[in-house]
Amino acid sequence: MMNKALLLPLAAIWLALTSLAAPAAEVTLRVHHFLGEDTLPHRQVIAPWARHVEQLSKGRIKVEISPAMTLGGKAPELIAQAETGVVDIIWTAAAYTPGRFARTEVFTLPLVHGGDPVATNLAIRALYEGELSYEFEKLHPLLIHVHQGHVLHMGHVTVKSAPDLKGRVIRPPGRRVGRWTIEAMGAAVTKKRHPxxxxxxxxxxxxxxxxxxQLADSMGVIEAVKSHTLLGEGQYFGTSLYLFLMNKARYDALPEDLQQVIDAAxxxxxxxxxGAVYxxxxxxxxxxxxxxxxSIITPDAEARAEFEQLLQETITKWARDLNSRGIDGLQLVMRARRMIARNTAR
Incomplete structure (x- = not known):
């Protein structure tokens, strides 16, 4: 039998070795978002990023993810939580703070975003420093991204052209661009939330x-409707903007090598x-x-041209709002389109 006098030294050595093998994290970053753990953004965006950061930092950074607003507050408060440092990082939909990121919203416009989320995500990165950074003064963007694009999911009405939408009531994807898009096409926006x-x-x-x-599928909308109308082959009625943001002061306070880890991830x-995930x-x-x-409906050339003519009103309304803020909206539209085209099929 082993001498009991040896057990304490051996135990101490074992503890020392395990401590060396798995050092305690120097930094813990708390991520907060409004969706459940079973959703695509949690499973395929936020969680993989967190694990990647932990691996790249060799355990020096630990990332704790709190889904479904479990740290308190409501979804529209997430931006403020990141800005004030209540949490370190948030993921949210820009639609919860309408008008707050008006410049960046250019990438959600119909006839700007086509249907390639990879190209649009890269275009956002390319225009960030020169055009968009003004909107993120207290924030350090990890990723600003979009989904594939908006489709008209119709219950008992088939939409093959714009006149088919006249007088119809549609649920919008947001209170600004999404609403303006529906109204531009001659439909009415539902006044109820319809949870x-x-x-x-x-x-x-x-x-x-x-x-x-993707959202229609996850919400059970596909089972409840009979047809889906796109703007064109691989073309959509705009898209939505999502924000994965870190408190800037928290980022700036990290050691330089850990900042490089965050940047690399x-x-x-x-x-x-x-973009590929979406x-x-x-x-x-x-x-x-x-x-x-x-039925999945792609309008013919004549119907698409009519849709595009009507959707110009969405761009005009958005540009008018930007102009009232002292920003040349139409110039920003042109730059966004150029950058998306440059990053398409790369």
């Missing part, structure tokens, strides 16, 4: 919803990967709709 959206569509309480295929490769999810949801027997 049980699939049921409302099935019961004909509204005619349709403007949202991505949040670079162009991350933007590409997230592209794949959108394609899968579209396939699910087809398998249910739903």
């Amino acid at each position: 049980k959206l699939p049921k409302a569509l099935e019961q004909n309480k509204l005619d349709g919803a403007l949202m991505s295929f 949040s670079g162009a490769d991350f933007a590409r990967a997230v 592209q794949k999810a959108g394609a899968a949801a579209m396939q699910a709709a087809l398998q249910r027997g739903n």
